[in-house]
Structures are given as C-alpha cells and as structure tokens.
Amino acid sequence: MTDPTIFGKIIRRELPADIVYEDDDLIAFRDIAPQAPVHVLFVPKTPIATLNELKPEQEAVVGKLAYAAAQYAKREGFADDGYRVVMNCNAHGGQTVFQLHLHLLAGDHLGRFGTPR
Numbered sequence: 001m002t003d004p005t006i007f008g009k010i011i012r013r014e015l016p017a018d019i020v021y022e023d024d025d026l027i028a029f030r031d032i033a034p035q036a037p038v039h040v041l042f043v044p045k046t047p048i049a050t051l052n053e054l055k056p057e058q059e060a061v062v063g064k065l066a067y068a069a070a071q072y073a074k075r076e077g078f079a080d081d082g083y084r085v086v087m088n089c090n091a092h093g094g095q096t097v098f099q100l101h102l103h104l105l106a107g108d109h110l111g112r113f114g115t116p117r
Contacts, residue, residue, distance in 0.1 A: 003047035007099040011045055021072055025064055028072065028104075037107025038078065042069050048100040051089040062087075065102040078106045084113065 002008070009015040011027055020040055021028035031039040042065045048054055054062070066085060073079035083106035088095040 003099055005047075005097050005099040007041075007043045007097055007101065008047065011043070021068060023068075025061070026068060028068060031103070035103075036084075036105040036110060038076070038083070038105065040069070040072065040104045042072075042102040042104065044100055049098045050095060051087055051100060054100065061100070065100075069102055069104040072104065073106060082106070082110075084110050 003011065006015065010017040010019075010029060017029040019027060019029045021042075025046075026042055026044050028040050028042045031041055044061045044065065046058065046061065048058060048061070051062075065087075069083075069085050070079065073083050083104060086103040086105065087101070088103075
C-alpha cells in the first residue's frame with residue numbers, strides 16, 4: 001500500500017481512526033468532520049485517486065463499497081429509515097482526499113441534495 005493520503009495512513013495504522021468495518025479489500029471509519037449524525041467513509045485498500053482513474057478490472061471495487069455501506073446500514077438499524085451514499089470526484093465535485101471513497105450519511109432527514117452553493 002503506497003497511498004500517501006490520510007486514508008492510506010489510516011489503513012497502515014499510522015493514524016488513529018474509529019474503524020467500524022474492515023476486510024481484505026476495504027476499510028470503513030467514522031468521518032472526523034461529520035456532515036450528519038452518522039457519517040462513515042468506506043475506502044478501498046487499493047490506491048485509486050478518483051473515480052476517473054478506476055480501471056475496468058477494478059470496477060467491482062465500487063460495488064464492494066456500496067454493498068459494505070448497505071450492510072452497515074442494516075446492521076446499525078437505520079437502513080429502513082434511509083441513508084445517502086455519495087462519491088465525490090475531483091475538486092468541483094467536492095473531493096478533498098484523493099483516494100476513492102464512499103460517504104455513508106444517515107441518522108436524520110438529510111434534505112435536498114445537489115444544489116450548488
């Protein structure tokens with residue numbers, strides 16, 4: 001793992017995180033600046049900077065992220081109430097850490113989505 005981002009450092013245990021899920025392919029941890037009562041980041045352990053860099057042979061990673069988020073929502077008991085998953089791509093898309101990741105947001109009414117500032 002040569003990911004120099006903060007997520008790579010968390011995966012390598014160089015930085016602490018509140019890890020809520022991990023398997024051979026991905027890790028999930030609570031966001032340090034949550035935008036909802038539940039805000040968990042699901043990150044592949046393979047360094048992929050943005051969704052644009054995803055290669056055909058890596059397409060399953062997006063499914064694994066989504067599936068892990070859905071399973072977490074079910075396990076934690078808020079799946080039926082609803083949740084949001086978001087993947088940002090590049091600066092105008094809101095990406096601030098350049099390692100592919102999925103945000104899981106839940107725990108309250110999340111309101112409208114996609115309105116530019």
